[in-house]
Amino acid sequence: xxxxxxxxxxxxxxxxxxxxxxxxxxxxxxxxxxxxxxxxxxxxxxxxxxxxxxxxxxxxxxxxxxxxxxxxxxxxxxxxxxxxxxxxxxxxxxxxxxxxxxxxxxxxxxxxxxxxxxxxxxxxxxxxxxxxxxxxxxxxxxxxxxxxxxxxxxxxxxxxxxxxxxxxxxxxx
Amino acid sequence: xxxxxxxxxxxxxxxxxxxxxxxxxxxxxxxxxxxxxxxxxxxxxxxxxxxxxxxxxxxxxxxxxxxxxxxxxxxxxxxxxxxxxxxxxxxxxxxxxxxxxxxxxxxxxxxxxxxxxxxxxxxxxxxxxxxxxx
Numbered sequence: 350x351x352x353x354x355x356x357x358x359x360x361x362x363x364x365x366x367x368x369x370x371x372x373x374x375x376x377x378x379x380x381x382x383x384x385x386x387x388x389x390x391x392x393x394x395x396x397x398x399x400x401x402x403x404x405x406x407x408x409x410x411x412x413x414x415x416x417x418x419x420x421x422x423x424x425x426x427x428x429x430x431x432x433x434x435x436x437x438x439x440x441x442x443x444x445x446x447x448x449x450x451x452x453x454x455x456x457x458x459x460x461x462x463x464x465x466x467x468x469x470x471x472x473x474x475x476x477x478x479x480x481x482x483x484x485x486x487x488x489x490x491x492x493x494x495x496x497x498x499x500x501x502x503x504x505x506x507x508x509x510x511x512x513x514x515x516x517x518x519x520x521x522x
Numbered sequence: 523x524x525x526x527x528x529x530x531x532x533x534x535x536x537x538x539x540x541x542x543x544x545x546x547x548x549x550x551x552x553x554x555x556x557x558x559x560x561x562x563x564x565x566x567x568x569x570x571x572x573x574x575x576x577x578x579x580x581x582x583x584x585x586x587x588x589x590x591x592x593x594x595x596x597x598x599x600x601x602x603x604x605x606x607x608x609x610x611x612x613x614x615x616x617x618x619x620x621x622x623x624x625x626x627x628x629x630x631x632x633x634x635x636x637x638x639x640x641x642x643x644x645x646x647x648x649x650x651x652x653x654x655x656x
Contacts, residue, residue: 422618424627
């Protein structure tokens with residue numbers, strides 16, 4: 350009797366953990382950054398996205414940005430950005446984000462999680478929206494980070510310390 | 523004098539443009555870098571022609587103002603300005619969807635010398651008497 354009950358409980362809990370919809374990252378995503386001096390995009394982006402509009406608490410973002418794929422539109426700036434003074438891509442080739450908590454906020458949502466850049470991990474909150482499209486859905490978000498928090502570049506200088514990040518990620522089921 | 527100078531500028535510009543187009547084609551086929559979105563054929567031709575016409579005006583002005591030394595000053599200035607213009611490709615920010623922007627200066631920099639090269643090559647044909655020792 351007890352093993353059967355235990356099995357039922359385990360089965361039930363398993364369904365609880367897989368409550369969200371699993372989404373595949375589609376082509377056409379944009380991971381853009383901008384400051385007063387430098388701006389650009391990261392071309393490489395992958396990861397796991399589990400999200401349910403009705404139950405955001407059961408969602409999960411575990412994504413990675415390829416730091417070596419940075420493109421500012423200028424060859425010299427790209428080389429500089431990849432150097433050990435900035436992203437040091439030889440040592441830290443990936444930027445990672447792992448979600449911890451989701452909440453509904455107004456018309457959108459907020460995800461709090463650990464952002465790891467340049468080997469420095471910090472908890473941040475990203476506001477985002479999710480809209481359904483014919484092919485699946487579209488995540489969009491915008492937030493600001495202080496590059497000094499992640500020891501990216503030297504404090505001060507021409508490049509602003511507040512870096513605005515704009516995300517647009519189409520997804521399919 | 524001005525007509526001859528202008529004609530030399532136009533012919534030099536056209537020759538430089540053709541050379542630049544050939545070089546762009548070779549660069550694209552050998553390295554796979556495609557910058558046709560920012561350096562398309564008409565733009566390359568117009569820029570080369572502009573360089574040639576500007577040189578023609580500069581040559582005429584230098585000759586009128588400096589007489590005998592105009593040629594030397596013009597040649598020096600043309601070379602220096604061509605060299606100084608190399609800063610522009612390094613500072614250019616390309617659209618973000620263009621791959622490998624670090625290869626862009628390698629394509630454009632030689633083109634900056636083509637008008638001067640064409641000018642110095644063709645000049646004896648337009649001003650043959652200037653070759654004679656005074």
